[in-house]
Amino acid sequence: MQRETLIRLLEVARGDAPADLVLGNARVLNVFTGEVYPASVAIAGGLIAGVGEGYVGREAHDLGGRFLVPGLIDTHIHIESTLTLPYELARVIVPKGTTTLVADPHEIANVCGLEGVRFLLEASEGLPLDCLFMLPSCVPASPLSSSGAVLEAADLLKLWGTHPRILGLAEFMNVPGAVLADPQCLDKLMAFQGERIDGHAPGLGGKWLQAYAAAGPATDHESTSAEEALEKLRAGIHVLVREGTVTRDLEALLPVINEKTAPRMAFCTDDRHPEDLLDEGHLDFVVRRAIKLGLDPVTAIQMATLGAANAHRLRDRGAIAPGRRADLVVTSRLEDFRAERVYSAGRWVAEHGEPVGEWVRPQADLSRVWGTVRLELDRISLDIPAQGRGVRAIGVIPQKVVTEERVRPARIVDGLAQADPEGDLLKLAVVNRYGGQGVGLGFVHGLGLRRGAIAGTVGHDSHNLTCAGADDESMRTAMRALAEAGGGYAVALGKEVLALTPLPVAGLMSDRPMPEVRAQMERLLAATRQLGTTLHDPMMHVAFLPLEVIPKLKLTDKGLVDVEKFGFVSLWAG
Secondary structure: HHHHHHHHHHHHHHHHOOOOEEEEEEEEEOOOOOOOEEEEEEOOOOOOEEOOOOOOOEEEEEEOEEEEEOOOEEEOHHHHOOOHHHHHHHHHHHHHHEEEEEEOHHHHHHHHOOHHHHHHHHOOOOOOEEEEEEEEOOOOOOOOOOOOOOOOOHHHHHOOOOOOOOOEEEOOOOHHHHHHHHHHHHHHHHHHHOOOEOOOOOOOOOOHHHHHHHHHHOOOOOOHHHHHHHHHHHHOEEEEEEEOOOEEEEHHHHHHHHOOHHHHHHEEEEOOOOOHHOOOOOOOHHHHHHOOOOOOHHHHHHOOOOOHHOOOOOOOOOOOOOEEEEOOEEEEOOOOOOOOOEEEOOEEEOOOOOOOOOOOOOOOHHHHHHHEOOOHHOOOOOOEEEOOOEEEEEEOOOOOEEEEEEEOOEEEOOOOOEOEEHHHHEEEEEEOOOOOEEEEEEEOOOOOOOOOOEOOOOOOOOEEEEEEEOOHHHHHHHHHHHHHHOOOOOEEEEEEEEEEOOOOEEEEEOOOOOOHHHHHHHHHHHHHHOOOOOOOOOOHHHOOOOOOOOOOEEEEEEEEEOOOOOEEEOEEEE
16 A cells, blocks of 8 residues: 555545545445444545544445445456456456455466466456456476476566565465475475465365475365365365355355354355356355355355455455455345445446446457467377277266266277267367377266267366267367367367357457357357256366366376376276
């Protein structure tokens, strides 16, 4: 805060000068005490100067006795997974009450390196949505896959301290590297020692959890059971309760949330697609769902505001109190939380779900993140020579990014292993899309396609092209469509492309408005249902099949990975 800003703030707080804006006739939710009481809120320079009565402002808004709560904070999100640029995302979620994101740009960093991070910083500048960033810690996620960039500690330090919206080190996914003191991992952890470090430790417990916590990560969004969350809380880790598109952990973690644990817990969305953001909502949806499942409304809002701010040491927001950012949401009912009006840094920016006032689109150079899909499909073979009678198939679990190892009988034709759609066994290919020749081949069980193929250049975290199909021709058609579009998602049947969502920005995002992207995704999902699947979002499931740091079995461009053993295994069982 500038000295002049503070002097002005104090003058307004004392009542010696008029505020820029006074919000009157409000019922203020105090997230420190859990109380609700009538008060006015005086705002100066985008900050809250005072909460009480008797303040005078150059402008006044009468809230008509409605509730006033802090703006919501998403503690962990990948903007890239919304498939849209920050400006388009903000126009959807700010009117729903979200005013701050803590984003991990490791998706675009895996494709474009530091240039990708710089691009997202530029593309989010000056928005009513305050986009804060953690520097990606695992690019690539591990040595078991190939990405478009490699970021070491020295690379991250080139950006550290150069931008006010960079907070610390993003989710540290290489758990064995941290626990076993891998030198490169220690370089990164030591470089950010004492700073904010996010964790990523699915299923971790016992002595390895103790070692991981000692290494520095202070948050974790990967708990999928109350028991796992409680053990992490006991280790001093802030538990971020995730409710995304595929992975929805809120209901499972609800039993561990109480008045003692809630201050150390918050909400996040991690990966959420346009259709869910537009139809269900963002953090407002998570708050409503938590309340519907039995959580006290005040506790739910505390977790989405003050708890979120505390998880990232954001002392300048998360509460309606003097000196904090005037990020505020007006609502008529706490128990059915829906944003009716939103203020960002004291500016009225949304009303009844729609943006208000002038929103300036940030200027960012798209050419830096364009043309990232480089494939030579004619040189790629999808043949899998038979080497046994059973295959280790990746088992899809609905609404989860974790998978199972399922041994299935192989279907052999002319000495080659083929997909068996009648048995829900599809061929899976992960193809290096950065000009390399690597291709990993395997099988996936549980996607539900009975014919055709689905493919995407969104393949966490290295984002190689991932394709699952019932036959090779459909797979090649889908992959070729993506190569020509510069990335995205495709559904094909034989030689026909049934649906396509182009994502030319790093092969991860569109430059179009979210409703337009959503319409494309609806056509895409309708096409997958035409091919037989009943999964809520099979594209998101496919996107996580290459993620070699989340158990149990995954496929990268280098081969089949047993995540728990952190090494490659044979496709053939027995």
